[in-house]
Structure formats: structure tokens, C-alpha cells
């Protein structure tokens with residue numbers, strides 16, 4: 001089954017109104033293959049500006065949301081609010097959320113469930129730290145993380161979930177995983193889905209790679225069979241490089 005290639009741009013806590021306008025303009029004028037879907041994830045304050053000015057065939061994503069639809073949760077943003085702004089996507093379980101803000105596997109799973117139930121599409125992130133890879137625990141770590149997500153979902157929910165494999169040692173370091181390293185883990189994750197959810201879900205679920213993706217590394221990475229797209233951090237803030245990454249896939 002053909003899985004549509006997806007390129008996501010995660011701005012993290014970067015940007016400004018000016019940068020948002022620059023990136024929106026570049027994407028609005030950009031041309032790329034109809035076989036590639038594009039989603040950008042600006043910080044909360046810029047979501048509405050971006051959604052209102054960006055071409056409609058490009059998705060807009062939040063970088064986080066909470067499990068509850070409203071209430072006394074100071075500083076949090078609900079799935080309902082995202083929907084109110086016509087934001088169709090949310091990134092959940094990013095390693096920065098897990099490591100800096102202490103989000104547990106279980107909490108990430110609950111957020112994915114809440115977002116899917118609210119009708120949002122989710123980019124759910126998994127990935128091992130350097131020491132875990134060194135200790136030969138990569139598979140165990142990503143299986144533990146994906147299980148905590150799968151535990152909260154019914155098989156049909158997977159239609160609105162994309163997995164992003166983001167090895168922590170490759171994020172923001174310039175140390176990109178080799179195509180073989182990424183392919184190996186993507187293949188393991190797909191195998192996990194086949195065994196623990198269903199073959200259909202394994203065949204249909206997109207698994208993105210994230211971690212120092214650049215215009216230079218994208219062409220080789222995108223050739224791997226189980227790499228169905230990218231989640232781009234730093235390079236998604238550079239409009240022309242981001243367009244080049246999108247165009248690495250035909």
C-alpha cells in the first residue's frame with residue numbers, strides 16, 4: 001500500500017511574526033510533488049496567523065496539547081481550542097517534552113488518545129537517547145514508547161496517527177542517523193505494529209524520521225523503504241532549505 005510521504009516542520013520555540021510570514025509566503029509560492037504532504041508546526045501564538053494565510057493544502061500543527069477539553073489547567077491548550085482555530089494536527093511526545101518537561105510514556109499515550117478522539121491528526125514521537133543506543137536498548141526503548149501509545153488506541157484510531165522516529169542523539173546535533181540506522185528502526189517499529197496492532201495498520205501507518213534532517217541528508221534518507229517522511233527541526237526555519245527538503249521526494 002502506498003503511504004503518502006509527509007514532511008513536517010517543527011519550529012519548536014523559535015520564530016516571530018516576521019519569520020512566520022516569510023515561511024508562509026515561501027510555501028504559498030512553492031511547488032512540489034503531489035505525492036508529498038506538508039505540515040508545519042509553529043508555536044501556539046502564531047498558529048492562527050499561519051492557518052489564516054497559508055495555502056489550504058498545507059497542514060498546520062500544534063506542538064503540544066492537553067488531555068482535557070477545558071478547565072482550570074493554567075498554561076495548557078486543549079484539543080477543542082486547536083479545532084476552533086482549524087488546526088488539524090498536533091505533535092505529541094517529542095523528546096524535548098519528555099526530557100525537559102517530564103512527560104511520561106503513559107501521559108503521552110493519554111494525550112494521543114485525547115487528540116485522536118477530538119478528531120485531530122497526531123504526529124507521535126519516539127526515540128532513544130545516546131546512552132540507550134550505546135547500551136543496545138534502542139528497540140526496547142522505542143517499543144516501550146509505542147506500546148504506551150497503542151495501549152490507549154483502538155485499531156481504527158491509527159488512521160489519524162503518524163509515528164516520528166527521532167533518535168535524541170540526532171536532534172539538533174548535526175549528527176544525522178544514517179539511512180541504514182533509520183531504516184532499521186523504522187522496520188522494527190512497523191514490525192511491532194504488525195504484531196501488536198494489525199498488518200493493515202502496519203502497512204498504512206507513516207513513520208517519519210527526525211533528527212538533523214537537511215537538504216543534504218534528505219535525498220538519501222527518503223529512498224529507504226520504511227521512511228515515509230521527515231520531521232524537520234532547525235532546517236524548517238530556513239524557508240528555501242525546507243522547500244528543498246520537501247522537493248527531495250518526487
Ligand SMILES: O=C(CO)COP(=O)(O)O
Nearest residue numbers: 010171172211212233234
Ligand atoms: O526534533 C526535531 C524535529 O521534531 C529535529 O530537530 P532538528 O532537525 O533540528 O535536529
